[in-house]
Amino acid sequence: MTEFLGRLGGWCARHGRVVLALWVVLAAGLMLGSLAAGRPVSSDVSIPGTDSQRAHDLVRDGFGPGYDPGGTVQLVLYTAQGTLAEPARKQAVERVVADLGRAPHVARVDPPYRPGGLASNLRIGVITVRMSGHDPTTLAQNTEVLSKAAEPARAAGIEVVPADNSTPADKEIKTGPSEVVGVLCALVVLVLAFGTLVAALVPIFTALVSVAAGLGLIGLLGHVVDVPKQAGIMATMIGLGVGIDYALFLLSRHRRLLASGVGVQESVRRTVASSGGAVVFAGGTVMVALSALMLGGFPLLRTLGWITAISVVFAVLTSVTLVPALLGVLGTRVNALKVPFLGRRGGGESTGWAGLGHWVARRPWRVLLGSVLVLGALAAPALSLKLGPLDDGYGLADSPARRSYELMATGFGPGSNGPLLVVADLGAKAASAADPVVTDLVKRIGEVDGVAHAVPAALHESGRSVLVQAIPDHAPSDPEAAEVVKRVRALSQPDRPLHVGGEVAALSDAGARVSERTPLVIGVVVLLSALLLLLAFRAPVVAIKAALMNLVSLGAAFGALALVFSHGLGSGLVGMDAPAGASFVDTVFFSVPIESYVPLMLFAVLFGLSMDYEVFLLTAVRQAYLRHGDDRRSVADGLGSTGRVITSAALIMVAVFVAFIAYPDPLVKTFGVGLAVAIAVDATIIRGFLVPATMVLLGRINWWCPRWLDRLLPDLSVEGHEEDEPAERREPVGSVRG
Incomplete structure (x- = not known):
């Protein structure tokens, strides 16, 4: 290489x-x-092999156009003065419904003046537009077109808010303030x-x-x-x-x-x-x-x-x-x-970091114990990490998604933002939704603890299965909503199977699938990363230790996530807006669930990024060891030669990740906090204290390699010492082989 x-x-x-x-x-x-x-x-939130995916697949087949969960757009109506039932407003809304029915790809429009379409106060209503034959990737653009068709209602003094769980801004990949701030901070550090x-x-x-x-x-891959x-x-x-x-x-x-006189x-x-x-x-x-x-x-x-x-x-x-x-x-x-005033930088070793390396080398046991205690305290809050689905109730306070969510919750209950789609086999052919076998099923679903009400949405063309919409008592992000899914699924019988889909069911199944696969992913990441380090340094002890050290920085990251999001300590500072009307205490300590798949992805990203600094530090230590064979001195030399550059690199990463906390997407905020904390801890406590202390204690064992393994491994020479040292100094007497 x-x-x-x-x-x-x-x-x-x-x-x-x-x-x-x-x-x-x-x-x-x-x-x-x-x-x-x-x-x-x-x-795409499909999870092959799950009950929710089976329900969604059945919904797409035989229930008529417009029942695909990914092809439904709702326009939420609200009037602060009077009601939506007043003649002038009703006429404007009916005109909007007619215009929507003529829009491209619209299969059906359900007006608000139907059972369940108006709230009890008659001030909040919902127009449901069912799409057919459209490209799912253009749903945001279609929603914008449908929203513009509602201008007659707005002219009549009605607020119209689209609710398709996305806005055009969310769908675009564009440079914004976060990227600019991150680059400027990086420039200052450099x-x-x-x-x-x-x-x-x-x-x-x-x-x-x-x-x-x-x-x-x-962007181009999005087409395929x-x-x-x-x-x-x-x-x-x-x-x-x-x-x-x-x-x-x-x-x-x-x-x-x-600086040493080598040509360009x-x-x-x-x-x-x-x-x-x-x-x-x-x-x-x-x-x-x-x-x-x-x-x-x-x-x-x-x-x-x-x-x-x-x-x-x-x-x-x-x-x-x-x-x-x-x-x-x-x-x-x-x-x-x-x-001016900065002098000459970046040309030599950092004596401060080298001094720290010598200080650690003289008292490795005390440094090791102190580092473990500090890292344990930082990781302790991770035990209370709160996982769960994020709904639009956690969006920006002034966003259309947040506004439509709050209007729906006020008018129709919090569960209206996450209805359950129940596809049930009737066991016999039904002529209509009024058939006793259908009404009996709907009654049983409606009586499930946690279900506010249930209504038949559509009958399959065969007449042997029905689509029922069940509205939970709980918001999609409430853990109780997932329990309602389990209770509804318990109604399924071998001869009359029942499948539950919808956002809540899908996210619940996703959480279960991720939990099931987490040990496998963690094992593969740790094993393959250790294998790469083994190939790079031909030292199994160093490879295993490095992989384990990276797990330590993850604990600190998850601890920070628990403090900020699960306990709400500073959630407002990262841009999470508390619900309207929340008390001061609830606003300050606004608890936010973390999507179930986020810790696993954060683990993968952090493990890889933390390994970066491990590779650079080990490369410098290995080069120093190959020069003189002194373990303690090589640790100090390696830390001295890389300390400044690793610190600068870490500051840049932290600045970039912190800048992205301002991005409106809660998932990006979560990653920004987790990545920034992990990199800061990794580049200071772990690389500055814990890793040097353990390397000093292990001594020559760091670079031990069995002879049989040494013969099997290819010589990739990642350290590059061949380029810098005379041939007679490449392999010191202190090297350990066999």
Whole structure:
């Protein structure tokens, strides 16, 4: 790998302008192509093999057009003065219903002036538009068209709010304040780290090209696969963080070589040959962790995993090709435009971090015990992590989704925002919904504890099954709603099967599936990541220890999530708005559930990102060990040579992730908090204290490798020591083999 990356880096440096032009053309082409073709997204929550999926499949077959749960749009009506039953307002609403019936892809329009269409106060009503033959990925655009058709009602003084669980803004992948703030914060950190503006701009430019190419490809993929609406933002968040960090590590190494008198071309070649290998392995661990989500048994989770991995692939590719190209083009001008008062930075080792390394090496047991106690305290709140579905009641206070949710809850009860779709086999043919066998079933469903009421929605064309809509007493995010699903399913009989679908049922099944697959995903991620480290460093103890250390930082991240979201300590500060009319205490401590699949995906992302710093630190320690064979000194030297750059990289990632907390999507907020806390803890307590202490205590065992295993493993030489040390110093006497 060292030889290959060295040749690649050297070629890119010699042909810098060509490589730069190719990357700019590729990124611009992908972005322009996705903008021209559109960026369709689809938050597909199908869970194959579950009862809710079976119900949804049955609903699509034989119940007439417009009963697909993904093709229903509701327009919620509200009037603050008078009622919707007044002649003038009723006439305006009926005109809207007629106009909606003529809209493209509309199969049926249920007016509010029907049983169950108006609230008891007659001020809130709902028009249900059932779509047929439409593209599910364009539901948001169709909803916007339908909402515009309601202008006659608005002219009559009626508020009309669309409720399809999405808005056009949610569906678009676009650069916003979060991305801009994250990039600006990263630029400030880089300027402070390097002391020159040109050097600081290299990682920024590389990351922007990488993210642009990744987003362009993701946008085009939306035409052939279901891409979740959060995929673009997740890819941007991770892509910016790792893209800047990988370029930062390469640039730091290059500037150190330049400062030591190495020529530009040779410096670039050595940089990519050595640090480039660490970047490839670090990116590989992130991609392995994200790819393991394919075993989660949840299509949405699987797609988010590999879509996000695309951004990491581009970050690695730009780091080992575009960065050397830029360094070759800039030459010694990489140190141009020095910032006053910052002095010379990034050219040598950090004596402060080296001093910390020596301090830890002198008292490893005390440092180990103190680190474990601190990390245990940070992780303790994770035991009270509250998992559950998120509904539109947790959206932004001024968003249409939140407004429609609150109007529906006020007029028809909280369960109206998450009705259950029950598909039941009648056992005999029914002529109509008034048939006794249908009414008896509806009565039994309506009598289930937790069901407010149930009504027959449609009869199958065969007459042997019926679709019943059951409204729970509880909001979709209430854990009791999932219990209602279980009680309704208990009505199923072998000769008369019954299947329950709908948002609540689907999310409940998703949670069960994720819980079932979580041990498998965690095991695969840890095993494959440890295997990659084994290939990189040929040291099984280091590989296993590194994998276990990464699990520790996850505990701190989940502890922070529990404090902020489950206990509500600071949920308002991250932009979660409490319900209207909530007390001051409830507003300050606003508890928010976390989607059941979020911890698993957060685990995969964090495990990969934490492994980045482990790879860079171990690479430096391994290089020092190969020079002199002193365990304690190698730990101090490794921490001293990487401390500043790892700290800068961590600050950049934390800044990027914190900036994304301002994004309106609760899922992105959750990831922003979890990732920021985990990276901060990982780069300070774990890499600064816990890892050095354990390495000092283990001593030569760190690099022990059985002879039989040493013969089996390929020599990938990720450390790149061949590029920096004379041949006679590559394998010290202190090495342990067999």
